[in-house]
Each structure stands twice: as structure tokens, then as C-alpha cells.
Amino acid sequence: MKDDRLIFLIFTAQNKLRTYLNNALVAANVRVTFVQAGILFLLKQSNVRTMSDLSQLIGVDNSTLTGLVDRLEKAGFVARQASPTDRRSLLIQVTPDGIAEGDKAKMIIKRVNEEIKIGFPPEEMEIFKGILRSFFEKFNKNSGNRNDDV
Amino acid sequence: MKDDRLIFLIFTAQNKLRTYLNNALVAANVRVTFVQAGILFLLKQSNVRTMSDLSQLIGVDNSTLTGLVDRLEKAGFVARQASPTDRRSLLIQVTPDGIAEGDKAKMIIKRVNEEIKIGFPPEEMEIFKGILRSFFEKFNKNSGNRNDDV
DNA sequence: GGCAAACATTTGGCATACTAACTTTTGGTT
DNA sequence: AACCAAAAGTTAGTATGCCAAATGTTTGCC
Numbered sequence: 528m529k530d531d532r533l534i535f536l537i538f539t540a541q542n543k544l545r546t547y548l549n550n551a552l553v554a555a556n557v558r559v560t561f562v563q564a565g566i567l568f569l570l571k572q573s574n575v576r577t578m579s580d581l582s583q584l585i586g587v588d589n590s591t592l593t594g595l596v597d598r599l600e601k602a603g604f605v606a607r608q609a610s611p612t613d614r615r616s617l618l619i620q621v622t623p624d625g626i627a628e629g630d631k632a633k634m635i636i637k638r639v640n641e642e643i644k645i646g647f648p649p650e651e652m653e654i655f656k657g658i659l660r661s662f663f664e665k666f667n668k669n670s671g672n673r674n675d676d677v
Numbered sequence: 678m679k680d681d682r683l684i685f686l687i688f689t690a691q692n693k694l695r696t697y698l699n700n701a702l703v704a705a706n707v708r709v710t711f712v713q714a715g716i717l718f719l720l721k722q723s724n725v726r727t728m729s730d731l732s733q734l735i736g737v738d739n740s741t742l743t744g745l746v747d748r749l750e751k752a753g754f755v756a757r758q759a760s761p762t763d764r765r766s767l768l769i770q771v772t773p774d775g776i777a778e779g780d781k782a783k784m785i786i787k788r789v790n791e792e793i794k795i796g797f798p799p800e801e802m803e804i805f806k807g808i809l810r811s812f813f814e815k816f817n818k819n820s821g822n823r824n825d826d827v
Numbered sequence: 828g829g830c831a832a833a834c835a836t837t838t839g840g841c842a843t844a845c846t847a848a849c850t851t852t853t854g855g856t857t
Numbered sequence: 858a859a860c861c862a863a864a865a866g867t868t869a870g871t872a873t874g875c876c877a878a879a880t881g882t883t884t885g886c887c
Contacts, residue, residue, distance in 0.1 A: 533790050533793055533794075533802075533806070534694065534698065534711065534786060534789065534790055534793070535715060535735075536806060536809050536810070537690075537691055537694060537809060538691065538695070538711075538712075539735075539736040539813075540687075540809040540810070540812040540813070541687055541688065541691040542736060542737070542843095542844070542845095543736075543812045543813060543816040543817070544684065544687060544812055544816050545688070545844085545845090545873090546816070546844080546845065547815075547816035547817075548684065548816075549845085549872090550845090550846095560872070560873085561684065561688075562688075562872085562873065563872095565685060577835075577836095578835070578836060578837095579834085579835060579836080585685075585689075586689040586692060586693075587692070587873085587874065587875090588874065588875060588876080589835075589836065589837085590836085590837070590838080590839095590874085590875075590876080590877095591873065591874050591875075592836090593836070593837055593838085594872080594873075594874090595872090595873080598871095598872080610835095613834095613835080613882080613883075614835095614881080614882060614883085615834065615835040615836070615881070615882045615883070616834095616835060616836085616882095617835080617836075636684060639684065640682075640683050640684055642815055642816075643683055643684070643808075643811075643812075643815070644683070645815070646811060647804075647807075647808055647811070651804045651807075651808065652683075652808070654797075654801045654804050654805065655804065655805055655808045656683070656686060657797075657801075658793075658797055658801065658802070658805045659686050659687060659690040660686070660690070661793075661796060661797070662690040662693045662694055662793075663689075663690070663693060665697075665792055665793070665795070666693040666694050666696070666697035666698075666792075667693070667697075692873095692874070692875095695843095695874085695875090696874080696875065699842090699875080700875090700876095710842070710843085712842085712843070713842090727865080727866095728865070728866060728867095729864085729865060729866080737843080737844065737845090738844070738845060738846080739865075739866065739867085740844085740845075740846080740847095740866085740867070740868080740869095741843065741844050741845075742866090743866070743867055743868085744842080744843075744844090745842090745843080748841095748842080760865095763852080763853075763864095763865080764851080764852060764853085764865095765851065765852045765853070765864065765865040765866070766852095766864095766865060766866085767865080767866075
């Protein structure tokens with residue numbers, strides 16, 4: 528694979544991983560996806576989070592989170608409640624069902640996490656993670672914009 | 678970041694990269710996305726490819742490719758032609774406009790490719806790529822299925 | 828006290844992506 | 858020749874994701 532196909536490699540590898548993971552969740556009769564499970568994990572840790580809190584923590588746009596919470600709410604795994612202190616905000620709470628489903632998902636996700644590491648020493652995994660983490664500085668919102676020369 | 682958040686790191690890093698890249702393309706007045714550009718590159722290399730060829734080469738499902746080619750065709754960058762040898766197949770051809778747009782995209786994509794490598798020695802990039810490549814074996818279609826124990 | 832700016836959330840529009848189901852065609856088997 | 862399974866492509870349904878715009882609320886500044 529030529530060097531100028533690094534981005535292609537990242538995209539394709541992530542596609543494979545996502546499909547594999549979500550299929551594994553379905554096969555284990557888990558009724559949430561990986562991304563939805565991430566929300567349930569956060570809410571289990573601390574059950575009072577606004578939409579904005581959640582979207583920042585999982586790193587998606589607010590508008591994406593709306594849909595995620597819609598689906599979780601429809602399935603009975605979370606509930607939206609009005610914030611008593613700020614009428615703009617909604618507090619999202621996880622239900623007992625949501626906690627149970629999150630726990631089921633966690634087992635599968637942990638397994639796949641381990642599968643990623645198979646065949647690679649810890650030092651290599653650290654390098655891998657370090658490069659991925661560098662994306663957060665390098666590819667921050669709008670920094671790709673070159674409007675100045677237009 | 679704890680070890681069991683490796684998947685989250687991969688997902689989030691890829692999201693940042695994708696958003697940055699597509700914003701950079703828009704900022705440079707490129708009218709195709711990264712994924713669409715990949716199709717144009719392949720067709721520039723060899724201008725006779727079926728839908729199935731393309732979907733395998735860029736690593737997406739046939740049904741995903743249908744939409745990608747729809748959008749490229751609507752923009753005038755590719756054309757579908759009936760295959761003379763197999764009436765099930767379509768041959769996809771890139772237009773001169775498509776080649777020009779692909780070339781414009783390539784400049785931006787190359788730049789972002791280089792940006793990824795900044796700050797990391799080549800050996801570390803090789804490790805990074807090696808781990809991503811391992812996903813193709815580990816996470817092949819359906820291998821996440823554990824129906825045998827259900 | 829009033830008004831503009833900032834903030835929280837949703838909506839609508841678009842682009843990937845997958846699975847499942849369907850149509851048409853092909854090709855091999857009997 | 859008839860049949861039937863596999864292949865090529867599309868469609869429909871669902872799930873992320875983004876951006877831009879709209880709505881309602883809050884806050885800070887004069």
C-alpha cells in the first residue's frame with residue numbers, strides 16, 4: 528500500500544471494525560450499537576448529564592446526539608428530563624434497563640478491544656494510540672479551513 | 678485513556694480526520710468528498726470497472742457504491758454504461774471533468790496525508806499501518822458472529 | 828431594564844455505511 | 858432443455874455523522 532493511502536487505510540480499517548463490532552453485538556442479542564453503548568456507559572458513571580455534556584464526551588455534534596438519544600429513549604434505555612436550573616437544558620438519565628443493556632454490551636466490546644491487541648506488543652499499541660491521539664490536535668474543527676487564501 | 682477505550686479512540690480519531698478532510702476539500706472548492714475522490718482515482722488508473730469491481734476496491738458494500746456512483750454521475754464526473762458481455766453488469770467511466778476534479782482532490786488529500794505523519798518517525802508510522810492492516814484479517818465480514826453458542 | 832450575544836437543543840439536508848430483500852441475468856447440472 | 862444457485866445491481870430501512878438554520882433561554886453589558 529502506497530504511502531499516500533494512509534487515510535484510505537484508516538477509513539477502511541475503521542469500517543471493518545465497526546461492522547464487525549456491531550454484528551458481534553447483534554449476534555449476542557445486545558439491542559444497542561457501539562456508539563449508543565458509549566452513552567449508556569457515561570450515564571452509568573454519572574447519571575446527570577445534559578445533551579451538550581454527552582455530545583462533548585463522546586465527541587459528536589449536538590445534532591448527532593439528538594438522534595442517538597432519540598433511539599435510546601424509544602428503546603426505554605434513557606429518559607430526557609427538564610433541567611430545574613436551566614430551561615434550555617435537558618438532563619438525560621439512564622434507566623435500569625439501560626444499565627443492564629450497557630453491561631451486556633460492555634462484555635462484547637471488551638472482547639473486541641482485546642482482539643485488536645492480539646499479535647502486537649504493548650509498546651506498539653502505545654505508538655498506535657499516540658498517533659491516533661495526535662489527530663485531536665491536528666484535526667481540530669475548522670483547522671482544515673484555508674479560506675484565508677480564497 | 679484506559680485500555681478498554683481503544684475502539685472509542687479509533688472511532689473518534691477517524692471522525693476528526695474525516696470532518697477535517699472533507700472541510701478542507703470544501704474550502705478548496707473541490708466538489709467531491711474523500712470517498713468519491715477514491716472512486717475517481719481508481720477510474721483514472723483504469724477506466725473500465727464494474728460496480729462490483731469498484732466496491733471491492735474501495736472496500737464498501739455494493740449498495741453503498743450505488744449511492745456514491747449516483748452522486749458522481751449526477752455531478753457529471755462518471756457515467757454508467759451497459760457492459761457488452763454481461764447484461765447484469767455496468768461499466769463505470771470517468772469523464773474529463775471527473776479526472777480534473779479528482780486531481781484537485783488529490784492535492785488536498787496528499788497534504789492531509791503528510792500532516793498525519795508530522796511528529797512521528799517512519800518506523801512508528803509503519804507500526805501504525807501494521808496494526809490497521811491487521812483489522813482486515815481480524816475483522817472480516819461475519820467473523821464477529823457468535824451464533825454457534827446461541 | 829433592555830438588547831445583543833452566547834448557549835442548548837432540535838430540525839432538515841446531505842453523505843457514508845450496513846443488512847435484507849428483490850430483479851435480472853448467467854452458468855452449471857442433470 | 859429445464860432448473861436452480863450464484864452473481865450484479867438496486868431499493869428500502871436503519872444508524873451514524875456533519876453543517877446550517879431555527880427556536881427558545883440565559884447572560885452580560887450599557
